[in-house]
Amino acid sequence: MTAPIVAPIDPPVSRALRFTLGDWNNRASVRTSEHDYLLPPDLEQQLETRHWFPPGFLAYLNHPAIEALGQTVTHRLSSNHLVYFLDYTTLLEHRIVNRSVETIIHGELKVHIPSRMKTAALQLYTDEGYHALFSNSLAEQIARFYGISLRPVMPHRITRLNTLLDHAPETHRALAWFLVGFVSETIIAKELLDVCRDNLVSSVRAMLRDHLADEARHSRYFSEVFHYLWLTLNNRQRMFAARLLLDIIRIFFEADERWLRESLYSAGIGETTLTEILGGLTTPQATLQRTRSGADATLQALKKAGFFDLSYNQQLFMKAGLIDG
Template sequence: MTKSDRHARTDWYERSGVRSGPHRTVTGPLDPASRFFPPHLVPYWGHPLVRALPDRRRHELLARHLYHYLTYTAHFETRVVNRATERIADGRTGLALPASVRLDAYRIYCDEGYHALFSLDVVEQIAEATGIPPLPYAFDPFLRQLDGIGSELLTGEPLLAQMLQVVVFETLITPVLEEVPGDRAVLPVVRDIVRDHARDEGHHHVYFSRFFERLWNDLPTPLQRRAARCLPELIVSSLAPDLRPVGAALTVAGLRPDAVRQVIADSYRTRRSEAALRSTAAHTVRLFQETGVLELPGATEAFAAAGLLTAVPDPPAPPVGEER
């Protein structure tokens, strides 16, 4: 263990949100002009049918988009990230992990549980302060879809699929974590909790990047090939918008079913959203490139087919005198 690693582990007790962060609360009456969420991060915000809604309904839409983001975060942290992190911490991955790596996993487990807590705490606080209730949300359909990718592409390897899920999710860098803390138009309590979250996630990114190198190098080549074809699908599934709560929020805002379908069709799975997906996944894809994942047969094509690469590079030319 290096000196910097030892410092990072002892430093957790002073710098992690769950150990040292204040309880973030809604203070005073809410400014009617305060934004619950940056509108440019809401794909449907500029749609003509949404722009035509009364201001009050649009205000409620931003609140419910925030509720959805925070509720989804709470579920993903506890039911996907911590599902795998607990296995790492408890030594049930099949890898020979030193105690220091397992202790770090327990620290991350605490972080993620706290992220879920403060996410739902802020939903409740804002709902009480505004009178805008959150809509019912079911995470199970999303989780079944995510787990289904592993069941299909990594048949018989559920543990590996869960390890890859957590690596993917913890190395993605989302626009929300990057942009919200600095957007002074957004409600302060929202900026604060997203800043707290982003600070912890920076450390998690480093941890899971290193963990993936251990995991990848331990896999036999046939399993590496299967995993390489599974990874792009896991990235896309982790970033795919859950459209059910979007439709519910638009419906409550006053749009008829045909208008809801139109807004969703026009706002999601567009060329712009594909570019945003590549941008969000760029650090994760780079990790896989540096680890050698894309060097395996068919891997580059699988990442390109998933829209994660702008172009598929030509195969290397054979040495002079060697036939193709």
């Protein structure tokens, strides 16, 4: 039987929880970046030694049938992935993250919102609009360069998140929106950090580094707000949040089979190779491995907030294979 949960209605603001984005006026990319994110004039030369997207994130590029097709096909598949990622980012920032931020700004969470928390939320909202803008701009350029016409597509992840949110009980709907934003922002910061380590086309690297600089602050902010909010939740809200968080985290690491099939097919990849690649990416073991690796920052934020101090939450995530005993 789960031990009763006692939570204060309106916890005081801890000195450790600052709820700010730091020196936002002088650090946010929307305020300070000098990059134009235009494809470089020496693009063809850069592609001799650089990538559109890190090959380490696209394990299927190592398939013998794809390697045999040479660098031109590898670059095309990488550009397909980058355009998909940028289109997804545009949708995520506008339709998911900023909707999540609105729950903080407009008091939908039904808790006291400190003024610093609200100000930072408005700043973060502005950042995400700019991220959508430069993601769309770069995606348009790459799509024109390669003649990519099958876009924008509705990413599997966005569809799954929307379905999850649509089925959330009305009494918990605002909390559900916030939790999706929390997971998204803590995951993307680590993802961008890993991506930026690769030797990428200069304009892609500049855009991703500007995005990363913002998202690192966003991740800390959402982690602090989650910690603050977690202290206000009652038993039913915490039980709902625990189960929903597990579902959200899983969704972020599911493979988009439909899109990947279309991307590979557009590059002339045969059905046998398609089946082999998709089979390797969609097994429960492969999905769990991606989740454990990619959700580390989210899990650490949960731990810091005391989420795993409750035996129910700990057992739930251990059973799912996301944490060890």
